[in-house]
Amino acid sequence: MTDVHWNRLTAAELTELAARDAIVLLPVASTEQHGPHLATGVDMFLGMDGCTRIAKKVSTHRPCIVAPSVWMGLAEHHVAFGGTFTVPLTVWHALLRELCRSILRAGFKKILLINSHGGNVSALNALTVELSMELDAKIATTTLYTVAQDRGAYANILEDQKGVMHACEAETSMMMVIAPDCVRMAKLPDAHGPNSTRESALARPLHVWKSFKDLSATGVFGDARRASAEKGEKLLDAAAEGVAELLIKGEPWN
DSSP, X not given: OOOOBGGGSOHHHHHHXXXXXXXXXXXXXXXXXXXXXBOTTHHHHHHHHHHHHHXXXXXXXXXXXXXXXXXXXXXXXXXXXXXXXXXXXXXXXXXXXXXXXXXXXTTOOEEEEEEOOGGGHHHHHHHHHHHHHHHTSEEEXXXXXXXXXXXXXXXXXXXXXXXXXXXXXXXXXXXXXXXXXXXXXXXXXXXXXXXXXXXXXHHOSSOXXXXXXXXXXXXXXXXXXXXXXXXXXXXXXXXXXXXXXXXXXXXXXX
């Protein structure tokens, strides 16, 4: 069996994979504005592609499958631009709890929520604790780009930034690979905004919610004019390789 997607497998095939202690990757994304040049489904497309690449790499060592994507997330900060779905934290928590419960009831024991939207990060770190306790299960989370970014892999690929921002050189490059029809090339000259890094955000001594529109007039952090499909393929592979390597070693459950 070569397919790694839950919804392309039969119930019997999934039951057999559960008996073999397969890891289930649950992509958790968002549908939101991504500047003047990218479609609103960027996070969902990138998250699913990343999970697929990870599962294929891991499956050469142990069973690993990809559940259907959670296409909505916590995106209130993007609403002012239009084109954005968001849900309250309580609703999102309930949805993730029941999706994980369904995976567990299907016989699986290990779930990794793989996030592809910056606005989900803090909530997922907290909710994973709650979900693990509520469901008495081995539930973990990561953001798709974190391992590669922490290893400095992206700094060797990107020109103007060290990691993934928003509708930026990185996200635009990756979309040029997996969904080029969702990149409005004619709008690229307008697709740039201020730089914003995870490190600078963490360094601020006080946190307050702000609309993305107050931070970037274009809805972009970074400079998408630097994007290319060549960079995108390298970025996608680095992200998948970083997570897959840890899962093959047995992390985070060993």
